[in-house]
Amino acid sequence: MIAAIPLLMSSRESLSRIAPAPGAFDGLSLPLAALAFAAALGLAAVLATRSAFARRPAPTWGCGGELTAEAEYTATAFSKPLMLIFGAIYRPTREVSTLETAPYYAREVRYRAEVEPTFERFVYRPATRGVLRLAERMRVIQAGSLHAYLGYVMALVLFLVVLLWWRG
Amino acid sequence: MSASLFPLPVALFAVAQALGFLLLAPLLRGLIKKMKAAFQLRQGPRLLQPYSDLAKLLRKEPVRSTTASWVFVAGPRVYFASAIAATTLLPTVFAAAPLEAAGGILLLVGLLALGRFALATAALDTGSPFGGMGASREMTVGALAEPALMLALFTAGLSAGSLNLGELVRRTAERGTSIHPGEILAAAALFIVLLAEAGRVPVDNPATHLELTMIHEAMVLEYSGADLALVEWASAVKELLFMTLLAGLFFPIGVATSLAPQALAISALALLAKVFALALMVVLVESTNAKLRFFRVPELMAVALGLGFLALAMRFF
Numbered sequence: 001m002i003a004a005i006p007l008l009m010s011s012r013e014s015l016s017r018i019a020p021a022p023g024a025f026d027g028l029s030l031p032l033a034a035l036a037f038a039a040a041l042g043l044a045a046v047l048a049t050r051s052a053f054a055r056r057p058a059p060t061w062g063c064g065g066e067l068t069a070e071a072e073y074t075a076t077a078f079s080k081p082l083m084l085i086f087g088a089i090y091r092p093t094r095e096v097s098t099l100e101t102a103p104y105y106a107r108e109v110r111y112r113a114e115v116e117p118t119f120e121r122f123v124y125r126p127a128t129r130g131v132l133r134l135a136e137r138m139r140v141i142q143a144g145s146l147h148a149y150l151g152y153v154m155a156l157v158l159f160l161v162v163l164l165w166w167r168g
Numbered sequence: 169m170s171a172s173l174f175p176l177p178v179a180l181f182a183v184a185q186a187l188g189f190l191l192l193a194p195l196l197r198g199l200i201k202k203m204k205a206a207f208q209l210r211q212g213p214r215l216l217q218p219y220s221d222l223a224k225l226l227r228k229e230p231v232r233s234t235t236a237s238w239v240f241v242a243g244p245r246v247y248f249a250s251a252i253a254a255t256t257l258l259p260t261v262f263a264a265a266p267l268e269a270a271g272g273i274l275l276l277v278g279l280l281a282l283g284r285f286a287l288a289t290a291a292l293d294t295g296s297p298f299g300g301m302g303a304s305r306e307m308t309v310g311a312l313a314e315p316a317l318m319l320a321l322f323t324a325g326l327s328a329g330s331l332n333l334g335e336l337v338r339r340t341a342e343r344g345t346s347i348h349p350g351e352i353l354a355a356a357a358l359f360i361v362l363l364a365e366a367g368r369v370p371v372d373n374p375a376t377h378l379e380l381t382m383i384h385e386a387m388v389l390e391y392s393g394a395d396l397a398l399v400e401w402a403s404a405v406k407e408l409l410f411m412t413l414l415a416g417l418f419f420p421i422g423v424a425t426s427l428a429p430q431a432l433a434i435s436a437l438a439l440l441a442k443v444f445a446l447a448l449m450v451v452l453v454e455s456t457n458a459k460l461r462f463f464r465v466p467e468l469m470a471v472a473l474g475l476g477f478l479a480l481a482m483r484f485f
Contacts, residue, residue, distance in 0.1 A: 027332060032270040033253065036182065037279070040252035044245040047226060048394035060233040060294045060390065073292060073300020081308040085466045 076113060083115070091116035182256040182266035189255040193404035194218035196411070200447050200454075207455040218404065222397050230393030233294040243290020244391060244398040250283030251402040255409055258333045259416055261435045263341055263425045265334040272332035273321045276413075277314065280365075283402070284310050291387040302386025305462060309371060309383060312469035313364040316357050319476025323354040324417045326483045333416070341420040350482035353475045355418040359449070360472035362414060364465075366407040369454040371465055383462075408443070415442035 060067055083092045093114045100108040197218045205212020214220075232240065256267040257276050288307050291299035325331045327348060328339040364371045367384040374385070382389075388399045416423070422438030424431040460468060 027269065028271040028275060029269050030271075032267060033275055033279075036256050036267055036270060037249055037253040039183075040186065040249035041245060043252065044248040044398055047248075048245065048398055050226065050229070050394050055393075056229055056231045057234045058231045060235055060296045061298075062296070063298070067295065067297075069295075071297050072295045073297055073304065078292075078300060078304045078307075081304060081462070082311065084463065085308065085312070 089116075089118050091118070178266060185260060185266050186252050186255050188260070189405050189408055190252070190401070193401065193408040194222060196408050196443065196447060197404045199444070200451055203448065203451040204454060207451065218400075222401055225392075225397035225400070226394050228393040230391070230395050232395075233296070233390055236294045236390070240290045240293040240390070241395075243286050243293070244388075244395045244402070246286035247283040248398040248402040250279045250286070251405045251409065254279040255405060258409065258413055259337045259423070260412055261424060261432055261439055262427065263334065263338045263420075263423045265332075268332055268334040272330070272336075273318075273325055274331060276333065277318060277321070280406070281310070281314065283406075287387060287399070291390070294390045296390055298386050298389050302383055302389065305383040306387050309364055309465060309469070312466055313361050313472070316469060316472035316476050317361045317365075319473065319480055320354040320358040320361065321417070323350055323476065323479040323483055326480070327351065333413075337416050337420055337423060338425065340417065341423045341425060347418075348482070350479040351418055353482070354479035355414065357472045357475035357479065358410075358414050358418070359446075360468060360475075362407075362410040362446075363450065363453065364469065364472075365410055366450070367403070368450055370457050370460050370468055373459050411443045411446045412439070414446060415439060 062071065083090055093112075093116075095110075095112040097110045098106040098108075099110055100106070195215070195218070198213070198215045201217070202212045202215050254276050257265050257270060257272070257279075259265045259268075284306065288303035291303040291306075293299075322331075324336055324340070327350075328336040330336055330339065363369070367374050372383040372385075384403070388396065391399055419442055422435050424435035
């Protein structure tokens with residue numbers, strides 16, 4: 001950092017130039033950010049050169065047991081914490097019913113999970129319903145006679161001419 | 169990019185700051201460990217142990233899962249790069265950030281989110297249930313901590329009239345020692361976010377190896393060698409970054425506004441003292457609290473969010 005100070009002092013105006021214009025609430029220069037990110041990525045690649053060339057493949061650790069596809073974390077499991085935390089909004093329902101039981105274990109279960117589409121129901125659906133209803137109303141003037149439309153255009157032009165004449 | 173827009177000194181400043189973060193971050197980790205050990209009447213590892221650990225890990229041959237793809241390889245690199253790139257956005261010793269023109273608060277939060285996303289997808293890539301569990305928990309904590317972080321930063325941004333971190337620190341430093349009560353709340357909110365983002369005790373335990381209680385450590389369980397070194401190093405940088413951010417935005421006493429060597433020396437010492445004080449606070453919290461049950465963490469985050477909301481609301485009165 002000390003090495004950069006004399007250079008900075010020699011070009012203070014350049015430092016003021018890189019700052020966003022005074023009074024600006026926020027400035028964003030994605031090329032510059034991408035450049036910084038790419039440089040840092042390069043540093044990471046250099047630091048981990050060893051790992052890029054020398055690597056030993058091994059099976060994924062499965063807690064001592066054999067790791068099968070069933071043990072993989074599913075999307076449902078992944079989002080479960082958020083589902084529980086925001087349970088008041090999502091109102092998740094979960095239903096597990098055992099279909100067949102062998103002597104000790106359930107052999108076949110049916111699982112059903114559902115999430116209440118809160119935002120869909122209370123935000124998006126009223127909005128789309130409103131727009132659709134408005135569109136329904138407007139269809140009356142959509143599918144009319146061509147002559148009437150020409151009449152409307154004529155009336156509009158006349159109205160604008162009169163307006164211009166009256167105001168100017 | 170034209171030369172006039174991106175002058176050499178700025179590039180050097182950015183590189184110097186990033187290197188400064190890289191060099192000092194392991195020391196912070198060591199310091200926290202040492203202080204924690206002192207609290208428990210243990211001797212603890214050497215202060216410089218994290219450097220040795222990193223050097224060892226960087227030399228070691230990494231073991232990679234046979235089911236891992238390029239996502240797994242990219243994870244630590246993107247995480248590391250996002251943390252390093254984020255360090256160039258905030259002012260440290262001098263009241264200007266090297267890459268101030270690149271962006272402010274929003275870019276900072278975005279970069280950190282990108283790193284988290286990369287690491288979480290990489291954790292899912294191996295198919296290990298622990299990786300998935302860690303990733304799921306990390307994303308949950310992240311989703312809860314991020315709004316609190318944004319609110320705290322916006323509070324600071326509103327008082328300064330800018331979302332640019334350099335501009336923010338300059339205006340706060342100009343204003344002198346007067347502190348708006350809202351800022352105290354915002355600082356408290358940011359401190360809670362710091363605990364969550366750094367994986368500290370009430371939220372996560374960085375020292376544990378009990379699989380079922382870990383968050384961050386579970387996510388990076390499959391990493392070894394140089395890959396793990398990148399993750400560990402980036403996490404340390406992130407912790408130092410949050411402490412510098414907290415110190416710079418809410419306690420800007422001593423920040424150099426000119427390039428006079430004397431002012432810079434005082435500012436550097438003040439920054440070290442502030443980071444030390446924050447580290448001590450983290451140690452106090454870690455030593456006197458038990459880790460929260462995972463589903464109690466949202467309550468802590470709600471406190472941070474509430475503090476952030478109050479702080480923001482107070483700005484308008």
